[in-house]
Ligand SMILES: Nc1ccn([C@@H]2O[C@H](COP(=O)(O)OP(=O)(O)OP(=O)(O)O)[C@@H](O)[C@H]2O)c(=O)n1
């Protein structure tokens with residue numbers, strides 16, 4: 123398995139969560155949400171280094187979390203920007219020169235399992251750009267600014283996109299540099315690669331790999347983790363797979 127560098131963008135404000143602390147520090151099963159995310163990559167044998175991107179006001183708290191959790195693979199905690207794209211770009215610049223492939227994973231997606239992650243890394247090796255995604259369960263409408271329906275795209279052609287997203291380092295660097303020059307701003311790194319005209323492959327993600335965005339997501343995350351622990355306690359699932 124190819125060793126790779128991981129960028130964890132964690133420099134958002136968590137506004138939609140509406141909590142008094144940044145959502146990344148909210149407890150999930152008594153442990154900060156961000157610690158769950160970092161722990162996954164710390165445990166994966168495919169990962170050589172982890173760069174965390176932080177807001178200025180959270181940097182010391184994240185450094186403290188890394189120390190108390192004993193994470194060994196974190197090579198840098200760098201400052202992010204106003205937009206997620208700027209934050210990831212800051213992370214790209216902080217990767218060690220030896221890193222050839224890069225995974226980007228939202229700090230706010232703590233529920234991916236080790237089994238799912240390692241499977242994804244293996245499948246992604248064949249592609250210059252590969253992203254986790256799941257088929258959408260709802261019928262999706264494209265609408266105008268007033269909410270009038272413009273079209274109903276065939277559901278089989280639609281995917282809800284997740285992270286991790288894995289890229290050849292040179293491709294990700296080129297995409298970020300060119301997008302910065304052109305003033306192109308988007309919500310995920312794969313869109314930058316598409317914009318470059320390079321193919322992006324979707325690989326099966328997990329319906330449990332949710333991004334914690336609003337308070338309901340936190341309730342769902344607690345329920346998913348409780349279910350998993352129950353399965354472990356009943357011998358239906360191994361602890362290593364989590
Ligand atoms: N300027 C930003 C914005 C987002 N992120 C990170 O990108 C991930 C996905 O973003 P999202 O969940 O939308 O987080 P926030 O931007 O914090 O949420 P909100 O829009 O509600 O403020 C999060 O881990 C977040 O910390 C980042 O590093 N830098």
Ligand SMILES: C[C@](O)(CO)[C@H](O)COP(=O)(O)O
Nearest residue numbers: 206228283284285309310333
């Ligand atoms: C990268 C991402 O998580 C893929 O679903 C998503 O695009 C992040 O964007 P958001 O606007 O911050 O939710």
